Amino acid sequence: MSEPLKRPRFWGSQAASGLALISPTALYAILLLAAPLAATLVYSVMTDGYLTIIPHFQLCNYIGECHSQLADGTQSRDGYLGAWSDPIVRTLMARSLLVSVLVTAATVLLAYPVAYFVSFNVEASKKSLWLFMITIPFWTSYVIRVFMWNVMISRTGVINSFLQGLHIITDPLQMSFTIQAMVITLAHAYAPFAILPIYVALEKIDRSLLEAGQDLGETRFATFLRVTLPLSMTGVIAAVLIVFIPTIGDYVTPNLIGGGKIPMIANMIEKQMLKADNRALGSAIAVSAMLVVGLVSVVFLALNRRYLKGQK
Amino acid sequence: MKIPVLRIYTIGYLLFLYCPIVILPIFAFNNSTAVAFPLQGFTSQWFVNVFHDAVLGHALKNSLLVAGSTAVLATFLGTLAARANTRYQFKAAGPLMGLIMLPMVLPEIIMAMALLVVLLSVGIPLSLFTIVLGHVLVCTPFAVAILTSAFQSLDKSLEEAAYDLGEGPFSTFRLIILPLVMPGIISAMLICFTISLDEFIVANFLGSGEPLLSTFIYGQLRFPKNVPNIMALGTILVGVSITLLALAEFFRRRGLARTGAKDTGGFL
Known part of the structure; x- marks a missing residue:
């Protein structure tokens, strides 16, 4: 890149200008x-x-x-x-990890076909409209969205009254205060975070590769498995991390959906930091949670390193 | 004829995504304190209650103040970072941008608690101001993401032409770059405003007890008889959010059209 001649070298070099600005x-x-x-x-x-x-x-x-x-x-x-010796903290940590893993799996698996559809089956001019439609619910009040799931799944809630109205069930299903309910709520909350990175990765795929695959006699499904899926793994990996890491620290869902009966690690951090005023232990639990998340993320990246090679 | 499986699936998925915010207005107009089917009849009582709630009015004023300050500050900081990162190449850019973008993935509870403990030990009393401090941290990455794409689509030769015609760096920025990225800036401000308005965890832990909309809503949800009011309030908020987002999307697209870039998709 050539510097324009008359450009005053006001702030000096690129590095100095950049640093000053940032x-x-x-x-x-x-x-x-x-x-x-x-x-x-x-x-x-x-x-x-x-x-x-x-x-x-x-x-x-x-x-x-x-x-x-x-x-x-x-x-x-x-x-x-201490955090690692306390069986309660260990239980909550294991539960948070389980919920995060389930949420991540559900979110990413459910999101992939949506990202695929928008990238491959929607006309170019309508893509941003679809993406906009997908992101709208994400921008509305998180607390209200979480609470609405409570309204949907409670004993007298929308789903139970619907199923009873159709005489599919006679007794209401017990869905509130369960881990499954928390997983559904969180999978709903993080949906766009999973869809967008996968969509971006799919958009980057050279379409002629897919034609080549089919010209060489692969079926559409085999082409997907052997060409599209591996090439989109960067997006899937990004989606996994961007859903998994924040989910472990979720605070609102255990309170509103779990009814406070199935606390997660975030609730324990809050309790130690504020109610018990033990900031040393609270900090240790927070650091441990980040360590667990970091460790799982590193292992996940290592398992998928072949997909990341040669990219970026 | 082939069955469009993927299209049906995607529409089903959208229904799942929209379910909560579609059901919200139904109960906001339902004439019963129980939030359940069957519906009892039409009423606008809950909306009337919302408009006459003094605490809510106070919370709204606080929220608007916080969201407005956050939007301006986060967009300002986001503009600087996005411009530095797209215009200049320097070694520290990677780690610094990583730190600036970190709140996007960091669990909010950890960020809020860390900030809370430090604020308390430094002796800064909790107030609306401390909530703004936290919200700027949360919103800046989103502003950076939007503005990076705005700056990236800038044609560098426009800037060089201005230099060649004798303008200095500041007048070039003011006359050429700022007008071109203005839609991006407005879009970033609207998004930051929306995020701050809805954000709960930072508002809950870094606040001094002064009500904000999100903490007010969270508190009211514990009392079943107040839930219909919250449904009405939620309906209004969702309406406002969608309006702000549509505006943000409008400005984002106009910005892309202005710089002649191809539209590559959403905000993130």
Whole structure:
């Protein structure tokens, strides 16, 4: 790229100009995102002092038993278990992970045909209208959308009264307060996040490759399996990560759909941070949740690395 | 004739997506405090209640203030980042953009809690302002995504022509680039406004108890007798959201038409 002749070299080099321009946004993110996340990490290895954090390094917020430090400097008699040693935290973590995996699988599997349809079967001029239609529900109040699912699946809800009205069932189905209900609600909430990356990947596929596949005698389905699907895996992988990572920290759905009876890890983080005022343990649980998500994501990426090779 | 399986599936999927927001207005006009079938009759009572609720009016005012401030700030920060990332090549761009875009995938509860703990330990009291701080963090990645495509579709030769004709960098930005990306900026502001208006977790944890629309709604849902009012309020909100989105989409398309780029799809 040639620099125009009369261009005043006002801010100097490319790097300096770029850095200067991005610095307000970057500083904002460093101060209000990177620093708080780093603080969470530091807090998780400090001692809890009821409402304060005492800068005394230890790992008991993760493993073993911890004692909070009292105002007079002595240790509290009643200890608490670290995040990895506490069976309750372990149960909630396993449940959150299970819900996230189920939601991710459901969302991505249900979304793929939709992305495929919009990319391959819709006229070019109408594609953005379809995408717009798909994203609209996503932009409406999350709390209300989650609550509406409660209205749909409750004992006297839409689905039960519909099925009873048609005399398909006599007794209402028990759907509220179940993990399945949470999975449906979350799969609904994250739908566009799964559809859009897959759509983008499908759009990039050279259509002549598909014709070549069929010219060489493959059936349409075989062409899909051997050409389209592998080429769209980058989108599928992106969709998996973009659904899986935020889902594990969902807070509203366990409260509204689970009725508070099936808490997830986010509810535990809230409880420790606010109600129990144990910020050290709360931080340790938050860090552990991110570790679990990060680990699963890395394993998933490693399993799919052959699809990512040679791209980007 | 071939059965269009995929088309039927996709329409079915859209029905699934739209189910909650289609059912919402049905109950908003239903003359019963029980949110269940069969419907009892038509009433506009719930809407009347909504318009006479003083706390709700207060929450609305707070929400508009927060969403407005968030939209302006996040779009400003998003414009800078998107412009820097599309116009200049520099090593730090990758990691910095990664950090700026992180809130898009980071579980909100973790972000909100981390921010809360730091704000409290630094001694900043919770207020509407702290909610704005959090919302800007949440919204900036969306603004960056929209504005990156706006800046990418810019023809660089237009900018160079302005330099050749003797304009400086600031007047070039003001006279050439800004008008061309203006639709993108408006679109980003509308999207950020919508996100902030609907956002719950940050509003819940970083607020001082001052009601916002989302926290007000969440609180009311615990009382069954208030649920029909929320259905009415939700109907209004969904209407407003869809209007704002349609406007955002209109501006986004106009921006693409103005720069002569091909329309490649949605917001993200």
